[in-house]
Amino acid sequence: MKRKGKKLSVGLGALMMVSALGAGLPARAAEEPKEYSVYIGDAWMATLFNAGEKDLVLQELEKRTNTTLNLELVKSSDVSSEVNVMLASGELPDVIFASGDVRSQMIRDGYVIPLNDLIEEHAPNIKENIGFVLPEWQERDGTIYGIGSFVWNDPRYALNLTVNTVAIRYDMLKELGYEKLDRTNPMDSFITTEEYLSLLDRVKEQYPDLYPALFDTEKALEVLVKSKGVQCVLLPDSTYCVYEDGKATSMFSSSYMEEAVQFLNQFCTDGYAPEGVTSFTIEENQALLASGQVFSTLGAVEGLEAANAALAAENDESRFVYFYLVDAPEITDVLINGYASVEGPNLMITKDCEEPAGVIEFLDYCATEEGSTLIGAGVEGVTYTVEDGVKVPTEEVAKGYAMWDTNMIKKYGIGNWLNTLPAMEGLDADGNAYDVNAQLAFTQDKWVMYNNADWEHFAFPRTINANAKIDASLQPEAHKALAEIQTYVFDRVAKAVAQPSAEECAEEWSVCLEQLQDDGLEALDAAIAENWDALAAAKGRTPDKVFMTPAEESSESQE
Numbered sequence: 027m028k029r030k031g032k033k034l035s036v037g038l039g040a041l042m043m044v045s046a047l048g049a050g051l052p053a054r055a056a057e058e059p060k061e062y063s064v065y066i067g068d069a070w071m072a073t074l075f076n077a078g079e080k081d082l083v084l085q086e087l088e089k090r091t092n093t094t095l096n097l098e099l100v101k102s103s104d105v106s107s108e109v110n111v112m113l114a115s116g117e118l119p120d121v122i123f124a125s126g127d128v129r130s131q132m133i134r135d136g137y138v139i140p141l142n143d144l145i146e147e148h149a150p151n152i153k154e155n156i157g158f159v160l161p162e163w164q165e166r167d168g169t170i171y172g173i174g175s176f177v178w179n180d181p182r183y184a185l186n187l188t189v190n191t192v193a194i195r196y197d198m199l200k201e202l203g204y205e206k207l208d209r210t211n212p213m214d215s216f217i218t219t220e221e222y223l224s225l226l227d228r229v230k231e232q233y234p235d236l237y238p239a240l241f242d243t244e245k246a247l248e249v250l251v252k253s254k255g256v257q258c259v260l261l262p263d264s265t266y267c268v269y270e271d272g273k274a275t276s277m278f279s280s281s282y283m284e285e286a287v288q289f290l291n292q293f294c295t296d297g298y299a300p301e302g303v304t305s306f307t308i309e310e311n312q313a314l315l316a317s318g319q320v321f322s323t324l325g326a327v328e329g330l331e332a333a334n335a336a337l338a339a340e341n342d343e344s345r346f347v348y349f350y351l352v353d354a355p356e357i358t359d360v361l362i363n364g365y366a367s368v369e370g371p372n373l374m375i376t377k378d379c380e381e382p383a384g385v386i387e388f389l390d391y392c393a394t395e396e397g398s399t400l401i402g403a404g405v406e407g408v409t410y411t412v413e414d415g416v417k418v419p420t421e422e423v424a425k426g427y428a429m430w431d432t433n434m435i436k437k438y439g440i441g442n443w444l445n446t447l448p449a450m451e452g453l454d455a456d457g458n459a460y461d462v463n464a465q466l467a468f469t470q471d472k473w474v475m476y477n478n479a480d481w482e483h484f485a486f487p488r489t490i491n492a493n494a495k496i497d498a499s500l501q502p503e504a505h506k507a508l509a510e511i512q513t514y515v516f517d518r519v520a521k522a523v524a525q526p527s528a529e530e531c532a533e534e535w536s537v538c539l540e541q542l543q544d545d546g547l548e549a550l551d552a553a554i555a556e557n558w559d560a561l562a563a564a565k566g567r568t569p570d571k572v573f574m575t576p577a578e579e580s581s582e583s584q585e
Contacts, residue, residue, distance in 0.1 A: 120378070287523060
């Protein structure tokens with residue numbers, strides 16, 4: 027579950043004056059409409075808009091803010107080349123949305139401007155409503171160049187719960203009389219490794235025609251390392267990072283990595299997974315899962331979501347439900363969910379913008395209650411209704427959002443602006459979620475609530491794009507090492523896992539580790555440690571508290 031030309035309009039003046047007090051916006055004299063150009067330099071984001079058409083949310087933003095945004099979309103997947111052509115032409119837009127190396131280039135070469143003073147002087151709502159993330163959007167020197175999106179004040183209504191953990195067939199657990207099935211006690215959503223293997227042994231005995239488990243090597247390794255209770259997260263433009271023994275390293279250097287590789291090897295040789303599982307295709311996985319031939323998955327497996335829908339269509343209780351794997355009962359909080367609770371600060375103002383204060387004022391409106399509701403829910407009476415004080419999406423919107431129907435998103439703007447503009451997420455003052463689709467899922471879908479029963483015990487780590495990434499210019503050796511290592515590492519690990527014996531697995535992993543070292547693993551680890559310390563500094567925390575579960579954050583705030 028991840029988020030991440032054309033002329034379009036968006037909006038500051040007459041209507042702002044009418045709603046200035048209610049929205050918390052600064053009162054302004056009547057002005058001529060503002061107009062800015064915006065370039066979406068992200069290939070995925072560009073798929074969420076129709077060239078030449080204005081979605082419903084956009085039209086309302088225009089009306090309510092008296093600002094017009096002329097939006098141009100990147101035209102190819104080669105974003106870097108297209109942006110370089112634009113830069114060479116000397117024709118910069120007022121605002122650019124860019125991520126990764128393109129974002130770094132815009133900052134490094136002076137194409138975008140600092141936003142700190144602009145936010146301080148012109149963005150009271152950003153400061154009040156999402157100000158807690160501002161330190162996380164800053165560069166190492168404290169400068170903010172970009173604004174992020176969907177900032178969470180409460181993670182319980184995060185819509186995507188396909189977390190990287192174990193998925194198990196509900197109906198079979200019911201037949202086995204699994205004691206945690208009803209989740210009546212705290213931590214019943216968690217299962218120890220010993221409990222999990224015990225269940226698989228029972229399945230092998232009682233359901234000999236079923237495969238106890240499937241797994242994808244990369245995701246299974248992540249689950250097994252996280253099961254140790256360490257801070258482990260997949261950071262943007264980086265790799266899996268683990269904080270243990272007083273420092274951060276790549277997961278490949280984790281003290282638990284060899285154990286995890288050997289566990290998966292034994293998992294296969296003991297018959298818990300089908301022969302050849304490390305090379306299964308998405309289609310093979312989905313066919314096995316949808317036909318009811320699999321009891322569980324150790325970690326996320328591509329094809330699971332579609333297979334789950336097919337199973338549930340036949341029998342609602344035959345679906346897979348999620349449990350959070352822990353190595354021992356004493357582990358009570360696990361950083362197990364990589365859902366981004368604040369997307370990277372990718373919306374930037376260029377040096378050629380003649381009125382950057384106007385842009386910030388527009389973005390500030392997005393961070394108000396009214397703006398965030400518009401971006402997350404749309405327009406009352408069109409995309410949602412209010413029933414007994416509760417916002418409910420229309421059937422068309424609810425179904426379209428659940429299936430991530432881009433035609434619906436392009437029509438109404440529910441989803442595309444959520445990924446672009448600095449709107450609040452979570453709960454408003456009335457207890458409604460700004461994202462009405464998330465609220466519907468969590469209040470009416472029993473399976474969503476079931477899978478989220480212990481949400482406060484696992485974290486939704488924030489991505490902090492400005493500090494977390496391996497930067498090509500600042501950390502060239504590590505950047506080169508990462509680019510090389512990522513091309514082969516999980517294939518090599520899968521080869522080790524697939525060996526017929528523990529001895530051959532250990533030998534193959536040793537060869538893999540030697541290759542990692544030769545390709546610069548030490549430099550990568552050093553860069554990760556440096557970035558992790560920068561993350562801690564941005565949060566004002568110690569390195570061992572870079573990421574905390576909601577329960578841990580609550581406990582710390584009370585101390």
